[in-house]
Amino acid sequence: MAAPVRDREALQRLSFLFQAAHWVFPHSPALARFYCSTQRGAARRLVLRLAPSVKRAVCRRCCSLLLPGAGGSLRLRGGGQPRTVLRCRSCGRSRRYLCQQEPRPLGEATPMGPAPEDSPA
Secondary structure (H helix, E strand, O other): OOOOOOOHHHHHHHHHHHHHHHHHOOOOHHHHHHHHHHHHHHHHHOOOOOOHHHHHOEOOOOOOEOOEOOOEEEEEEOOOOOEEEEEEOOOOOEEEEEOOOOOOOOOOOEOOEOOOOOOOO
């Protein structure tokens, strides 16, 4: 059995603020930024960790949402290791993340198509 979640109400409030910021963002980016900064302040005050997906969706400098096309731009860069670059359109801050290559299970089709099998000719 899983351990009980500590501060369930606080986590629900943080989740609500993040969802409200997403909902309000197309109409009022300033209000969405306020919701994100409130969420961040509450998480710090209560010493709670935010999920990595939430941290990646909010700019660290100006607390605006980094939705590709609206609040941020998303680019894929190559080089040695492929990485994703998120750039905030409000303040210009960039964040770089390594692209994770997902391991494929054995027997799964390759990107080029299924493996050739012995066929009667």
